[in-house]
Every structure is written in structure tokens, then in C-alpha cells.
């Protein structure tokens with residue numbers, strides 16, 4: 603007798619917004635971290651705040667005149683909460699002026715865990731800030747020390763709580779494969795991050811980017827980045843942990859923006875990294891569901907929105923579905939949100 607069962611993907615519903623990124627490379631940073639190359643990632647040199655502000659204002663005016671938007675304004679690439687006064691307030695006041703005219707709906711910024719306190723975050727919230735993305739990188743004291751981050755795991759944890767206590771939405775960024783890494787460390791960081799229940803997470807496996815201190819460490823044999831295969835498999839295992847706590851994972855691996863690609867000296871980077879990782883996570887979810895019902899799948903309906911990731915990048919996972927008893931002709935893409943497996947028990 604055949605069985606039919608339905609299940610849904612554990613990923614929380616994505617929030618579709620148009621993000622308007624404003625890059626402030628290294629602005630407010632107390633020093634340059636060993637791995638960081640915001641200039642290469644953004645294709646911009648160190649931020650000149652005055653000219654960034656004027657260019658942003660002109661671009662927002664143009665967008666308004668053309669009837670574009672609405673947008674979520676995101677101040678990225680530096681340490682926003684440590685910008686010299688009155689720059690945080692000035693950037694938020696600009697956002698507020700366009701919020702009042704309907705062009706901007708939401709404002710977020712990125713910063714370091716050791717540059718937040720409840721009083722100043724509450725003030726920034728009153729001035730229109732909605733979300734803080736913390737560059738936690740790791741909660742592990744050894745990795746934080748080996749990477750010269752200048753704070754401990756406890757400080758990173760407390761910073762996450764401070765953001766939430768200030769009434770702001772929290773985003774967490776993790777950087778697996780830092781100097782000082784050891785087996786199981788990233789999985790532990792992911793569990794800690796998930797338990798803190800941020801709204802979003804970004805997972806950026808550590809890359810060796812030319813011109814950074816880390817590139818010199820790597821050239822001297824003092825640092826070895828993760829392989830691409832390890833990065834894919836560890837991140838694929840991390841996704842269900844974060845999804846299980848309703849954390850939206852909004853980025854997997856650095857985007858090929860600016861001059862990044864030509865400046866990667868070593869490390870786990872691939873233009874389709876996210877697609878591979880999501881595909882591997884989905885395969886594991888399906889494997890668990892098939893095993894849970896003790897059957898050999900004979901037909902699988904897959905919501906159409908997962909068609910781009912089911913087989914991974916370049917169909918790298920296609921043969922593994924065959925091993926699960928699912929040939930290509932037994933998989934259909936359908937409208938709706940539910941997976942449906944028709945199976946014949948073994």
C-alpha cells in the first residue's frame with residue numbers, strides 16, 4: 603500500500619524588501635581586523651563621510667523623482683555606532699527625511715559587538731534606526747583572540763542581548779574558519795547564535811583577501827583557510843539549526859561585489875556557493891523525511907520555488923536523489939508551499 607505525506611521546508615518565510623546599501627568602508631572602525639577588506643568588497647576606498655552623505659542625498663532625490671522604492675536603507679561596511687559624532691545622527695536624519703516621503707521604510711546598520719550600549723542604541727532607535735547587524739564573527743574566545751578582535755565571547759553574547767533590549771531587531775554575522783578555529787567550533791557558534799534568536803544571520807566563510815594581515819599570515823604558513831567542501835558541508839548543517847529558531851539566513855558567502863573576486867588569494871569562495879549550500883541542506887531535509895516514514899520514495903512533489911536549488915549548483919546533487927530512490931522523472935515541481943512524498947514502504 604502506498605502512503606502520501608506532506609511536509610514544508612523549515613526555512614522561515616523570506617521577507618522581500620529592496621535593500622539600498624550605503625557602504626561606509628572602515629568608517630568608525632577602531633582598527634583594521636586581520637581578515638577585513640571592505641575596500642575590496644565594496645570597490646570603494648576608505649569612506650569620506652561628507653561626500654557619501656551628499657551623494658546619497660542626490661541619489662535618493664533622483665529615486666523619489668522617478669517614483670522608485672520603497673527601500674530599506676542599510677549602512678554597511680564600517681562600525682556605524684562608533685562613527686564620530688554627529689555622523690550616526692546625521693545619516694539617520696537623512697533617512698528620516700526620505701522615510702517621511704515614503705521612499706525609505708526601514709533603516710539598518712552594521713557594527714561591532716564591543717561598540718554598542720543600551721543608552722546609545724535607544725537614542726539611535728528614537729532617531730529612526732530599526733535594526734543592528736552585529737559582526738560577531740565567533741563566540742569562541744580562542745578564535746576571537748587569534749583574530750585580534752579585541753572582545754570575548756561573553757561580550758558578543760551580551761551585545762546581542764543589548765540590541766534586543768534596546769528594542770531593535772538583531773542580525774548576527776558569523777565568520778567560520780577564523781584563525782584559532784577547531785573542529786566543532788562553528789557548529790557551537792551556530793547553536794549559540796540560534797539560541798539568541800536574532801531575526802537574521804549572515805554566514806561568511808573566512809577568505810584570504812590580498813592586502814590583509816591574514817594574507818601575510820597565510821603566506822607565512824600561519825593560517826590555513828577552510829576548503830570549499832568543508833565550508834559547504836558545515837554551512838549546510840548550520841541552516842536547519844538557524845531555521846529551527848526562525849532565523850532568516852540572508853547571506854551565505856561574500857557576494858562577488860566590487861573588486862572582491864580578483865583579490866581572493868585563498869579560501870572557500872565560489873560564485874554559486876549559496877545555491878550549493880541550500881541544495882545540500884534541502885537534500886538532508888528530504889533524506890530525513892523519507893527515512894522518518896520508513897519508505898522508499900516513488901514520487902516527490904517539490905514547491906516550484908525550490909527548483910533552482912534542489913539539485914544544487916550544476917546538478918552536483920542529482921545522483922544523490924537517485925540513491926534516495928528518486929529518479930528525475932519521479933520529481934515534479936508544483937505550485938504551493940508543501941512537499942508531497944508518495945512512498946512505498948520497504
Ligand code: SF4
Nearest residue numbers: 631634635638679680
Ligand atoms: S571587520 Fe568590521 S570592525 Fe573590523 S575593520 Fe572590517 S568593518 Fe571594521
